[in-house]
Amino acid sequence: MVKVTYIKNGQPIEIETDSTGQSLLEVAQENAVEMDSACGGNGVCTTCLIKVIEGTDSLGAVTEKEEIMGMDPTNPEYRLGCQCSVNGDCCVELAY
Ligand code: FES
Numbered sequence: 319m320v321k322v323t324y325i326k327n328g329q330p331i332e333i334e335t336d337s338t339g340q341s342l343l344e345v346a347q348e349n350a351v352e353m354d355s356a357c358g359g360n361g362v363c364t365t366c367l368i369k370v371i372e373g374t375d376s377l378g379a380v381t382e383k384e385e386i387m388g389m390d391p392t393n394p395e396y397r398l399g400c401q402c403s404v405n406g407d408c409c410v411e412l413a414y
Contacts (some may be wrong), residue, residue: 323409324351325371335404342368342377342399342410354414359400361387365414366399373408 324331346353357363361383380391381401
């Protein structure tokens with residue numbers, strides 16, 4: 319099990335999941351955490367933007383779609399929740 323903490327509107331929401339390899343968006347949706355996803359998780363809208371608070375190394379590598387949307391693979395502080403896979407404990411803050 320891994321622990322994913324989503325911070326939304328300043329409030330932490332802690333989730334325990336064994337769904338490693340899924341995206342932050344998928345884990346959020348499976349656990350009734352409200353995360354915007356205007357493009358349906360296709361990596362083209364940025365409404366699922368998150369800031370990584372803890373656990374940068376627990377998240378999958380920055381994807382090509384994220385790079386196209388301006389994410390910096392050498393400093394992945396901001397990620398797209400729909401493209402970012404969860405592989406370990408992490409804490410992220412939702413932008414919207
Ligand atoms: S849901 Fe649109 S970029 Fe992630």
